[in-house]
Amino acid sequence: MESLLSHFETSAQSTVNNAQRALEEIADINTLEMHIECLDQLVQIYRHLMIAPHVHLRLETIENLRSALKQKVNRLNSSSTSSRNRLIQYESTGGRRRVVIPVLITRNLREEGLSWSNIANLFGISDRTLRRRRNELNIPDDFTYSNVTDAELDNIVRQIKGENPFAGQILVMGGLRSRGLRVHRQRVRESLHRVDPFGTAMRLQNLIPRRRYSVAGPNALWHIDGNHKLIKWKFVIHGGIDGYSRCVVYLKCNPNNRATTVLNCFREACATWGVPSRTRSDHGMENIQVADFMINYRGTDRGSHLCGTSVHNQRIERLWGDLNRTLIKFFRLIFIHLEEEYNFDIDDVIQLYCLHYVYMERINRALNMFTENWNNHSIRTEHNRTPLQLRQIGMTANHYLAYEEYNNIDDNYGVEEIHDNNEQGDNEDGNVTDETFRNLLTRNEYDVLRNRFNPIDDDENSGINIFLETVAFVRQLLQSRSIEHQP
Template identity: 25%
Template sequence: MALESHLKTIKDMRLQGSTYEDISSTFVSMGLEKGGSIHNIKKFCLRYNLKQKEVVSNTQLEAAVVQAVQETGPTYGRRMMAGYLASKGVHASQQRVAAALRVVQPPYHRARSQGLRNLNPMPYHAAYMGQKLRIDQNEKMVMFGVTYVVAIDGYSGKLVGHSTMPIKNNLTIYDEVYNKSAVLNYGLWDQVRVDHGKEFLLSLFVQDKLSGYRLDQERPPYLQTKSTKNHRIERVWPEVNNRVTYPLKSAIINLVNQERLNMEDNTVRFCLSNLSCQIANIGLQRFVDAWNSHSVSGRGIPNLLAEGGCRVKLTADQLPTASQAADLYDQENHASLTRASVFGRDPFVDATERHQAERRFAEAYSDITVLLDETVNHNFGPFQNALMHLVHLSSQHD
């Protein structure tokens, strides 16, 4: 194997603090065993002066970690924290990040050290980027009007699409996860895998319509299997839950237990879902950035493994909009897909009323990322107060 053709990838990995062993493992996982030994990688890096750069001082790194912990909470270890920092443009080795985590937040470090998890005991195989795409949903907060949907490439492990919505909806999933996030940005996958839920019908319908463009025509364009059969996605959800879902859910349950939140009131339900979806989506985006930039042991960094995307690329003209796809689906299947899903009842008569309430809320809470920062660090008060303020504003229009 001529390593020169992979110069950019190796250079990027060295800039992100990867060791010779890390780079070799990545190349082996890509099926490039010949020439990708640790010895050859080391010789190549020395020839091109590709040094393992430490681009920040210890003081700068610790300051960056303090800020990152404030945003992500206590559950990010060295791999995910290094990935999160890299997504922010701060590059340091996992060893230095681990040392910084021990220094800046000893209680959080001890709590992580005592936690034992077995997230993925079995392998999930895909031969190349674009062979298998898994789309799955997480309904741990469905009772509060929050549902996550993510799409992950089976080869690289990169999260290529995600959305947070009040209620799982075919058009939203197709538009925000399959269409605009995954296919338009990366290309067409040979096969889409989902569970047996009806919320994926529109995405599967379009995948079938596009099947003639695929690289591998022998493989079925989609499969419906149990979610537990998808070992890639099973690694993701526990991480999302620990870092975003459970802190936010705890804050809401605390309000319910104090009888400050009436879940029988449809305006309350609407406000709860609206704000919680926004906060949860910020946390999910942070997680996606960290996940795609972190180093997976024995494989490499998802962003690097996914470079170039799928082998078959499509243009926007080749993909129907959500509305067009739904119309075609309804015509061919004599069905009627739900066009929009709302949790509770929208109290606003028109867009003008909604904008007025949003403006007044923004005057009090101009940066809602702070609400997430406090919640993941177990300070629920700011989020709870913001939610009650939103309920108060919205109830005036009910």
């Protein structure tokens, strides 16, 4: 017992130290909120472990630190000047304009677990306005929680932990859902504190032994993958990241998932960053030409191209996690909005052509900005150095030949810890098999369209106005062509 308590105290002190460092050095709201959540969990654990020495003094210290972090988050929120993308519409009534909310998006947000108050805040309207529109549109509140007592919940959590002793909050919630139970995240967290307080403390600092990521240096190993979160609209994002420095070496949206497309992205990156010593990918056939290129360029029998499951490709899976929560989610909401409010039909060739005409460039421009931000962000675990700084330091220290001495490797080269949470790599299945829609216009017609509409112009509506005008214009172009060809 004393050994476990000592281990917990060490973990707790590390959590407090990290939170204190975040308070002093970090201005990222998401990171600060993560530290607040860790402190919340620590407070719960201490309250269940009153046997710990000086527990009241420790609780006071943690509470003060948590309060300071919350104040910093509030200051950052109040000073933020970033514009909010509003997906609501306004209807003229002869007097005060009437708010029209997007039904499908509202339901999706609720299903994701957002409170009605949070959804109203996201739309920039009052709780009362949202409640009125919900009643008018008969939007049900399907997000109901199961009526189980704390004792019943603890027993079920014990069963799940018995099946998988290392299961954390995410896996436990999945186990509850598989049993037909929907329980609030906070209740699950509190149950884990009651059932497995020490295990929760260990997970705060990842004290369960894990494999440490280790490669020779910059360009020693690139991780490549495709992101299919926008596959429904026939967009595929291909990316590559340098394992050593975390530099994003390419990130590009394409209309297909062909092996030739992936190879083109890869070779363009090589022209900028140099050819890596090795690459790692999953077993998808879209990676086969990159594998052939690497084997021909670097040689056989040395692991020039490594294949494995997504859990072996954590460097880029983490990148997808950040991308999915921000940029990709933004475009998904736009496309859903077009479907709901403007009757966008994925089977309408003209609409699909115009969607790609307007948003392909917009997505790639956003990806370029994301890459710039990513490659220049500070990494706490690397002494707040940026990926670009890590690359330069690594290349200099190894005389730009960081990989030459590493010829004998195994299948675990460049493999990190395997996470319970599969959220980051949760790509949707599917592929782009039909691209005939991209040949809708002749070259002359395309030039006319291009002179009329610049896809990346700011229409103050996230490209929606340009899209609608483009659809009307293309229909007119095709109608004119049809008339010209009539006998």
